Amino acid sequence: MSSMPELPEVETVKLFLSENIKDLKIHSIEIFNPKSFRGSPDEVEGRQVESVIRKGKLLIINLGNLNLMIHLKMSGQLIWCRKEEKFIGGHPTEDMFGLLPNKSTRVIFEFSDGSKLFFNDQRKFGWIRVISNDDLKLDSFLNKLGPEPLEEIFTYQLFKTNLLKRRKTPIKVALLDQEIVAGVGNIYACEACFLAGTDPRKKVTDLSDKGLQKLFQAVRETLNTGIKYGGSSKTHFVNPEEKKGLFLEYAYVYGRENLPCKKCGQPIKKIKLGGRGTYFCASCQVE
């Protein structure tokens, strides 16, 4: 099982796939859950993978004039496998250790070299969509995405300007807004606030310029650290080789309710902000 959420996890998958499935030809597609795949499989069968890119939490596999747009939402995973012995036939209703497909397999891509890409998604929130290059340019979800936080376009000025569109929103909730910055989700928003010493409950307009600058750096730092450790595996994220990400072992606050703060020793608190679990240290995060 695995799940697939924020920028570092999607980046981890992107890095692996661009290394391993580039130039492979899609031989066939098997769909177990129709809602997980929008578009006609016929259109993409026979096409070759030209490139794999990431935009925020979106993964885009380019097949020439067409693309596979993939959002893994809360529980999606992409597993690539060329070992025949891992495959079993049919669609099992029970997980069999180490074998694919499993109970949560929704779509299987088979490449002409015999390797397979499994789209597993326990909660069925994720989707794969076939989209042409022209439609990709017009896609509203893509066009609404804010700046990529690890690229040059993401400047402090832009960060601040975008944040100020949500003046009265708690800062941690604002960080989750994909129109402000692309790719930050619940784990890394909590971590960024900790690194910057920011109280996640504070409204955007109540932060000082200095505090916002620290947060700007903290967002990039925590995302880079996430990528460095191959993402977070809270319950089940794995990369396409089914290896877990190690980031949460190094996390300061996320998932650490009541455990001592790694900086000051005070117990980490858990509250709810914007409907999402939020972890923070009340004595370190006061700015």
Add this chain to the structure above:
DNA sequence: TGCCCCCTGCAG
């Protein structure tokens, strides 16, 4: 800007 919803499974 704040709920409810899409689902499944697991911990308490």
Add this chain to the structure above:
DNA sequence: CTGCAGGGGGCA
């Protein structure tokens, strides 16, 4: 049993 989980769309 209830509540909760890396996301985000649609609806007041």
